[in-house]
Amino acid sequence: MDFSVKIGSLVLKNPILTASGTFGYGIEYETFGDLKKLGGIVVKGLSINPRQGNMGDRIAETPCGMLNSIGLENIGINAFIQDILPKLPYKQTPIIVNLYGENINDFETLSKITSKREEIGALEVNISCPNVKQGGIQFGQDEKSAAKVCEAVKKHAGSKVVIVKLSPNVSDIKKIAKAVELAGADAISLINTIPAMAVDIYKRRPKLTNVIGGLSGPAIKPIALRMVYEVVQVVNIPVIGIGGISSVEDVFEFILVGAHAVQIGSANFTNPALSFEIVDSLQIMANKLNINSLEEFRGKLII
Amino acid sequence: MKNIECIDLRVLELVPLDGKEFFILRLCSPKWKYRPGQFVMIRPISWGYDPFLPRPFSISNLDEDKLEIFFQVVGRGTKKLAELRPNDVVKVWGPLGNGFEIDESLPILILAGGMGIAPFLGLIKNHPYPENIEIVFGHRKNLSCYPLKNISRKILIWTIRDRSERDLLRLKKAIQVKIEGYSADGQIFACGPLPFLDMVHTVCTSKKTQLQISLERPMACGIGVCLGCSIPATSNKNFQVCKHGPVFRCGDLTTFCEHRGF
Incomplete structure (x- = not known):
């Protein structure tokens, strides 16, 4: 069966992408599977300059999930383009760069730099990181600023597909989704992590030095599923589901509520070959569901 | 990142050392070459989604017959590891990290x-x-x-x-x-x-x-x-x-x- 999906003008050979921050820059996973198999690779969030992220303890395990407060440690856009990009199989698998700016100017600069590279398949705009002081989630919690960032990236993105990654930490995600659609987004991905915390009663300390971090993993999947379901009702652009997806069944759950594609996130940590294994099991699952195309399943939730 | 592999290994035995806190976990050998100081990530298949994360352990020994991990029960993950039985399947990836630079001619x-x-x-x-x-x-x-x-x-x-x-x-x-x-x-x-x-x-x-x-x-x-x-x-x-x-x-x-x- 043909599993290809279109995200704007970008064609993915299957709906399986890897989520930013859980798949490094892609090459780290070469040893566990064939990167060319994947629908696409979303790399770790990139800023103009390298970042060290937050200090101290930055991850903690929670029931069916984990917290992180990395704070967007990354090698910077130029090092990524020079050192990593040439090593990725960009001709066979679209490389989607996740962009992080502290302000609108940063986003414009990043858009200008990345739109010139033919090796880059699409841009994912990160307005939803809960772990940074500037930018991040503060852009994603307000319709106007979300739209502003989206417009700024879109203005310089040329023909590149622009995906905007939304935060679940908003009162009405539908409003933000509509605002970025109106601002020209080609697609929406959701959800980013949910602000959360964990404490150690014996040490009387938070488990993260940053106190609060982002919750991810199967624990957040029902929230993500609900939000994808809500957003697909109100926008006409493709929606990419993210949040706790850990099996091929999970993938089809998101497609059933209306997602075009999905991203595998923290589950990559539980088994570094998981994203590849999920691609391999798409056909088996399609047979089980007795479907011949994704279209006949997508958004066909019976209510 | 060459020579790193993710495989499912069967438990050979779990040996308690003194009571219920210290154990040697013996797994089938992945037959890797390793350097002392390198480590593996371990996650039993039976964990499902919880505990969620794999656990890092030093490779205590690794030869043709077995991979050995020495661990102490300190939290939920290690407590669950101490419940493993022979033939249980554990996902293991490694060998990871650099290891010690050893000059065998020196003390x-x-x-x-x-x-x-x-x-x-x-x-x-x-x-x-x-x-x-x-x-x-x-x-x-x-x-x-x-x-x-x-x-x-x-x-x-x-x-x-x-x-x-x-x-x-x-x-x-x-x-x-x-x-x-x-x-x-x-x-x-x-x-x-x-x-x-x-x-x-x-x-x-x-x-x-x-x-x-x-x-x-x-x-x-x-x-x-x-x-x-x-x-x-x-x-x-x-x-x-x-x-x-x-x-x-x-x-x-x-x-x-x-x-x-x-």
């Missing part, structure tokens, strides 16, 4: 604190000249908790039970004296809890002695992508303990010590 001083003995078990078992190895081992629990029974009698081992401030001082003095003999012509390796490593690091830095230190940090992936184990290398660059370590040279850790202390 070796091993400074281990408690579970910090784990990465050295294979080294002391397989070293061609065991008479060239000396160990200073500080430990909190009964000596029978640690798998030291079968080590060569040619290896000099000084054990110091560390139960009080005074014991720690005694351990520090022993280490100060011992490193003298190895600073010019020998290798010094250390692994253990952070306060122990802090002490070793301080002693070796003040004596300008070469030292290879194996660090432990919380990590989710073991392959340099989750960035949970980052420590500052300089004021604008990080190390990932899993990828650039876990073994570091004394001088590599200066910024880490300044920023956070051990």
Whole structure:
């Protein structure tokens, strides 16, 4: 069966992408599977300059999930383009760069730099990181600023597909989704992590030095599923589901509520070959569901 | 990242050492070549979604027949590991990290604190000249908790039970004296809890002695992508303990010590 999906003008050979921050820059996973198999690779969030992220303890395990407060440690856009990009199989698998700016100017600069590279398949705009002081989630919690960032990236993105990654930490995600659609987004991905915390009663300390971090993993999947379901009702652009997806069944759950594609996130940590294994099991699952195309399943939730 | 593999391995046996806290987990051999100090990520298939993350463990020994992990029950994950039975399947990826740089022609001083003995078990078992190895081992629990029974009698081992401030001082003095003999012509390796490593690091830095230190940090992936184990290398660059370590040279850790202390 043909599993290809279109995200704007970008064609993915299957709906399986890897989520930013859980798949490094892609090459780290070469040893566990064939990167060319994947629908696409979303790399770790990139800023103009390298970042060290937050200090101290930055991850903690929670029931069916984990917290992180990395704070967007990354090698910077130029090092990524020079050192990593040439090593990725960009001709066979679209490389989607996740962009992080502290302000609108940063986003414009990043858009200008990345739109010139033919090796880059699409841009994912990160307005939803809960772990940074500037930018991040503060852009994603307000319709106007979300739209502003989206417009700024879109203005310089040329023909590149622009995906905007939304935060679940908003009162009405539908409003933000509509605002970025109106601002020209080609697609929406959701959800980013949910602000959360964990404490150690014996040490009387938070488990993260940053106190609060982002919750991810199967624990957040029902929230993500609900939000994808809500957003697909109100926008006409493709929606990419993210949040706790850990099996091929999970993938089809998101497609059933209306997602075009999905991203595998923290589950990559539980088994570094998981994203590849999920691609391999798409056909088996399609047979089980007795479907011949994704279209006949997508958004066909019976209510 | 060459030669790293993710495979499902069967449990051969789980051997309790003294009660229900210390165990040797023996898995079928993945038949990898490894360097002492390298580690694996382990996650039993039966965990499902909870506990969620895999756990990093030093490779205690790895040969044609088995992979051995020495662990202590400290939390939910290790408690569950202690419930494994023969033939259970465990997902394992490795060998990870750099490991110790060993020159077999030189005498070796091993400074281990408690579970910090784990990465050295294979080294002391397989070293061609065991008479060239000396160990200073500080430990909190009964000596029978640690798998030291079968080590060569040619290896000099000084054990110091560390139960009080005074014991720690005694351990520090022993280490100060011992490193003298190895600073010019020998290798010094250390692994253990952070306060122990802090002490070793301080002693070796003040004596300008070469030292290879194996660090432990919380990590989710073991392959340099989750960035949970980052420590500052300089004021604008990080190390990932899993990828650039876990073994570091004394001088590599200066910024880490300044920023956070051990």
